Every structure is written in C-alpha cells, then in structure tokens.
Amino acid sequence: MATRTLSVKSVIDAGAALAREKGLPALGVRALAARLKVTPMALYRHLPDGDALSSAVLDALLLELPVLPAAGKPLDQLRAWATDARAMLRTCGGLAHHLLLHWFELPRALEVVESLLGAAEQLGFKGFEAVAASNAVFTYVLMRVQLEESLRKANVLQRKLPALRGLPRLAKNAAEYRVARVDAHFEYGLNLLIEGLDRRS
Amino acid sequence: MATRTLSVKSVIDAGAALAREKGLPALGVRALAARLKVTPMALYRHLPDGDALSSAVLDALLLELPVLPAAGKPLDQLRAWATDARAMLRTCGGLAHHLLLHWFELPRALEVVESLLGAAEQLGFKGFEAVAASNAVFTYVLMRVQLEESLRKANVLQRKLPALRGLPRLAKNAAEYRVARVDAHFEYGLNLLIEGLDRRS
C-alpha cells in the first residue's frame, strides 16, 4: 500500500520528539506541522484538536514512568520511587502536571498507585488512610517537580533579595534563600513525609 | 485638575476586580480595556505589558495573605496558618502560583516566611533545617492549592474510573478515588508534615 505521509502514530511520535527537544509549550499545531513538512490542517485528519495532541504526547511519554522497586522495606520503596519518579518527570516539562490530572486514566500510573497502596498497607494503613498515605507521597513528588519547573521557567532559581530590615531570621539565613535549593528541599520534605508515615505506622 | 480617565491604580484596581470575578485567565489586556471602556492601547501608557498587569494585580490581591497567629504552640501556629492561607489563596486562581514564584519580593510574604522561621526556631531547628522546615509548610500549602485549582479547571474532581482488573487494592478502595477528596487529603498531608516536624524537634 502507498505509505501515506501521516498517521496517528507518526504524528504523536513526532510530537513526542518535539516536546522532548523544545519543551511542551513548543508543541503547537503549526510548529508540529512545520516539522512534519505538512500543512497545519493535515494534522486535524488524525487528531481532533491541539489539546488532544498534547494529551496523547504526554500519555506516550508517561509510559516510562518508573514503578516501585519490588523489594525492600515499604518506606525505602517509597523513598526510592520518589527519587526515581522525580528524575524521570524532570525530563520534560508538563509531565508532572499531566500525571496529576490524568493518572487514573493511565495504565502505567494506575500500576504505580496500586503498588504505592501496597506499601501503605504493609505499613499497616487501611481504607482512607492507606489511600491518603500513598496519595501524599504520589502528589508530593509530582507537585515538587511542577514547582521546580515553574521556578526554572520564571527564572527565579537565583534571587536578588530585597532589604531585610525588620526580618532578622530571614536576614540571618539570607544565604539559604539566594538560591532555591530545590534538591535539598525536595529531600528534606520527603524525609518529613516518610517520618510522619513511620510514626503513624 | 481634570480627572484623567485612567491611572496605574485605577487600572490595577479594575484588574483585581476582573480577576476576582472571572478568574485570572480572564484578565487580558483587551478584556480589561473593554471593562474600562477604553482602547487596549490606553493601558500601555500605565503598564509595560500584559504580564506586568497580571503581576501587579496578583501582588495587590496578595496583600491579604494571612500571617501566623501570634500565640500558641509552634506546631499549632503552623497548622493554623496552613488552614487560613489555603482558604485565602482559594479565593482567586493563580494566587498560589504567583506566591510560589515571587514571595521573596512581596513584603507581606516575607513577613509570613519570617514568622514561619520563628516557629521553626522555637521547635529547635537552626540554619538550613529551620529554612527547610518552614519552607516545607509554606510550599505544601501553596502547591496543594495549585493542585486543587488544576483539578477543578480540568474537571477531574469527579472521575470515571476504568476497569481495575489486576489492581486489587485500587479496586477495593475505588470509592475513595471516584471523588478527589481534596479537603481530607490536604489535612492528612499536613498532619504527616507536622508529625514529621514534631519527631525531628
């Protein structure tokens, strides 16, 4: 058969490549059409609209979301997943946000939540508390990644602080605030979470 | 003197009213100009561009950010602030996001962080740990509000779950997932955080 120039798969694959290279905001209908050397309207044969394009691309990229390590103590599993998932989600802006909104529709994400729930149950949590505990870890990682993306995009990872008169504690710790220490704060917050879970278990 | 039709203040005030009524996305240059019965270009006399408009409006709205209650045990102060701040930030979409990016430039926010640091010091934290502890509470509240806004906007507070074959724990707790229980999860996550802080103090 004659190879048509486009297909749903080729559009999404090209979209994924574009998103990886230049970020999700660069994934526009016109931009992707130009990359495929095709008219913008050609894409509408294969996808309903621009949002469906972004959504399909993000779904595809999220197939690589890491799952829980099979072995280890529950709290160690949770900590390891948090670190792995954060690393993966940082590879392309918008992944964390999409996952926060659509995890319950994505097979891979459902698997992850299932195993987070498993860890929570091993810690002795049941019902709402098991859900809330696994949710706390899941959303913590995703929200943090989203925050880091926002800080980077807005160019406020490094800050010029104003005068701190009347704010002695901030002044004393000013060095800690001039650069957003996102790695250290991610880990500290994760530790608080884990210790909270440990105490309740 | 003749009352000019516009001024920086009148533009920002009208922008704040528009944002409160119809949300931040409705705060466009053209929309605000229409509300002020003026040409879009008239606004550029008073503000450099559309981003400056949003930013100034959000700065203005954030003057009402609550501060820490003066009295009480440190952990109770933190918990109370978290609840109050969440309530205020929910009044207009985009506030939490703006605060996450620009707190260090906003006098009121600096006051808040100063007093969060005070609570952390009362718990016995010093240096990086005091900063990280107060930051954990501060960002937790802001990130959660942002998440709730996203869920609302994307219309996924109520979900139609897919088949959960092979996912026994999700299936068992499906009722917990059909509606995003944002209030309960906010509180649970906050409790984990507070208990983590308590344990470390």
Next chain:
DNA sequence: ACCTGAACACCGTTCAAGT
C-alpha cells in the same frame, strides 16, 4: 481518504496619528 489553501476569530503588541 487524505492533504492543501485561503480565511476567520482571537490574542498581545508596534507605530503613527490625533487632541
């Protein structure tokens, strides 16, 4: 069935002109 081309609606914004 698949793709093209011209056009429209909607942004923010620049530039030149009015008063």
Next chain:
DNA sequence: ACCTGAACACCGTTCAAGT
C-alpha cells in the same frame, strides 16, 4: 501627556477545494 485607530505577528481552527 494621554488616548485612539489601523495594522502586524502569532495562535488555533473552520470551510471549501483539490487529488
């Protein structure tokens, strides 16, 4: 100094036409 009006660049998208 302040505001208007026309125009431009950039989106996504509809519609009619080509093959």
